[in-house]
Amino acid sequence: KEKKHLERVTLTLAAASLIAGFGSSFQYGYNVAVINSPEMKLFYTRIYEDRYGPMSDNLLTLLWSVTVSMFPLGGFFGSLMVAPLVNKFGRKGTLLFNNIFSIVPAIMMGVSEVAGSFEIIIAARFLVGICAGLSSNVVSMYLGEIAPKNYRGAIGIVPQLFITIGIVVAQVFGVRNILGNMEGWPIMLGLTGIPAAIELLLLPFFPESPRYMLIQKGDEKTARKGLQRLRGWEDVDEELCEMRVEEQSEQAEGRLSVLNLFTFRSLRWQLLSVIFMNMGQQLSGVNAIYYYADSIYSSAGVADDHVQYVTVGTGAVNVFMTIAAVFIVEKSGRKLLLLIGFGVCCGACVLLTIALYFQTSLDWIPYVSIVCVITYVIGHAIGPSPIPNVITTEMFRQSSRPPAFMVAGTVHWLSNFTVGLVFPFLERGLGAYSFIIFACICLATLIYIWVVIPETKNKTFLETSKLFAHRNKVDIVVEAGDSEIKETGGESSEQEIKNTFF
Numbered sequence: 001k002e003k004k005h006l007e008r009v010t011l012t013l014a015a016a017s018l019i020a021g022f023g024s025s026f027q028y029g030y031n032v033a034v035i036n037s038p039e040m041k042l043f044y045t046r047i048y049e050d051r052y053g054p055m056s057d058n059l060l061t062l063l064w065s066v067t068v069s070m071f072p073l074g075g076f077f078g079s080l081m082v083a084p085l086v087n088k089f090g091r092k093g094t095l096l097f098n099n100i101f102s103i104v105p106a107i108m109m110g111v112s113e114v115a116g117s118f119e120i121i122i123a124a125r126f127l128v129g130i131c132a133g134l135s136s137n138v139v140s141m142y143l144g145e146i147a148p149k150n151y152r153g154a155i156g157i158v159p160q161l162f163i164t165i166g167i168v169v170a171q172v173f174g175v176r177n178i179l180g181n182m183e184g185w186p187i188m189l190g191l192t193g194i195p196a197a198i199e200l201l202l203l204p205f206f207p208e209s210p211r212y213m214l215i216q217k218g219d220e221k222t223a224r225k226g227l228q229r230l231r232g233w234e235d236v237d238e239e240l241c242e243m244r245v246e247e248q249s250e251q252a253e254g255r256l257s258v259l260n261l262f263t264f265r266s267l268r269w270q271l272l273s274v275i276f277m278n279m280g281q282q283l284s285g286v287n288a289i290y291y292y293a294d295s296i297y298s299s300a301g302v303a304d305d306h307v308q309y310v311t312v313g314t315g316a317v318n319v320f321m322t323i324a325a326v327f328i329v330e331k332s333g334r335k336l337l338l339l340i341g342f343g344v345c346c347g348a349c350v351l352l353t354i355a356l357y358f359q360t361s362l363d364w365i366p367y368v369s370i371v372c373v374i375t376y377v378i379g380h381a382i383g384p385s386p387i388p389n390v391i392t393t394e395m396f397r398q399s400s401r402p403p404a405f406m407v408a409g410t411v412h413w414l415s416n417f418t419v420g421l422v423f424p425f426l427e428r429g430l431g432a433y434s435f436i437i438f439a440c441i442c443l444a445t446l447i448y449i450w451v452v453i454p455e456t457k458n459k460t461f462l463e464t465s466k467l468f469a470h471r472n473k474v475d476i477v478v479e480a481g482d483s484e485i486k487e488t489g490g491e492s493s494e495q496e497i498k499n500t501f502f
Helices: 002-006 011-036 038-052 057-098 100-115 118-146 149-173 185-190 193-205 210-216 220-231 237-253 258-263 265-283 286-299 304-332 334-357 365-382 387-395 401-452 461-471 494-500
Strands: 475-479 482-486
Touching: 011 057, 011 118, 011 149, 011 193, 011 220, 038 057, 038 118, 038 185, 057 100, 057 118, 057 193, 057 210, 057 401, 100 118, 100 185, 100 193, 118 149, 118 210, 118 387, 118 401, 149 304, 149 387, 210 220, 210 237, 220 237, 258 265, 258 401, 265 286, 265 387, 265 401, 265 461, 286 304, 286 365, 286 401, 304 334, 304 365, 304 387, 334 365, 334 387, 334 401, 387 401, 387 461
Parallel strands: none
Antiparallel strands: 475 482
16 A cells, blocks of 8 residues: 555655746746847947947947856855755745846836846846745755655756756747847846746645654644645655654754755765766866757858758757656656766767867867757756756755755756856857866766765665765664764664654
8 A cells, every 4th residue: 555655756745846836947048049139239238338429349348248157146045045044934935035036137127228228237147146045945945855865866856847948938938039039038037927826826725844844843743634635645654753853863962054065974966976977067168069059050051041940949858858768867866867867968068079179170069069068958958957856855854955955956066157257258169179177076066976976866864865875874762752963883773773864
């Protein structure tokens, strides 16, 4: 009977995942890609010249870089707000609060043209960045906590799926005959407020994370009701019991801050892994590939008018592969997908470098470049994009999870910001060879994952912690209801570990 219980995703769980994904993660993808419209640069030039006279190319590039990189900068600040907000307002509460950072900038960007100000756009990009920084961490945390363990991987990829859908929707809207034109671009920027409004209306009807209610709020009644709705049956005692065991062990540690997180020997390798995975994900050149894609397509002889359609096609491949990952991840496991993904990306970068080098000398080479770009996108979509957040949820317990996501988010956005700022200069200096750097980063990340990261598929949070305890050279001992992490030589019994790490 138990087994039958585990197998299903209830309507409540599915709807909560979709609404949180659409309301929050979608915005992140949408705002990454929406800024690609050439008409906006014309708007910048026009406003500047009306005010101050002629505008140099360098100044336009600078203003444009600032507009683009305000988004990851906001993301960085959003990540710093994760832990305090999710502990105060809860997971669901934070997602609802976060909609302020989407609806306000949506209105600002929508009126920017009427107001005749590009500064409004720059400020709004920062605010919507905060929204993305919060949601990119909190959605994963919320879904990871409400999902049953045998679906945690699949449901954990939902946020990434919505990010890719957001990218495609923005690319489609950006087609010149739709909204990528003089009249359309302010509407296109303002549309980001709609998913937020929908989430604000619908998400309140869904349960808050039961783990948060029980462990952090001590409200067992609400936790039980939430779990019953999410699981679709009455008998949730076993799961509540697991949470209580975890709660007892946490009381001794108290609330963790980011700084304490770094002092715990028992979390050392988990933290390093989160940092390496997020750096690898962002510094592997995924944004650079997207940035470069248009020029690669043009040089392959795709007509300028058609480049935008090929870009949409690439985005669609991304969505399709992420959907595939949702179905594969519970069978293949997390680690395999990461290894394959980084391996494919590394190979694609090396080939792309060779192809770009010979681009002018052979007629058919540009088509090899296109294949490399699409192969890279496929590789990134099955592993490096979706899996790190899934694993971050699984490697930490309730009290260390918020600060861990804060670290993950900070690394993610700083790396994103760095690539956005440095890549244009890299490209100018190294040209095609800049992809060799990305290939090396992919390879380094691959080796780290191969050596350090265990498979976390279908494990409870307790079992995952035990996998790391060995590498951290710690055993987990419980004495007289108090839990302490000790470095002992002996093996502690199953029950003792259970008391500390659920």
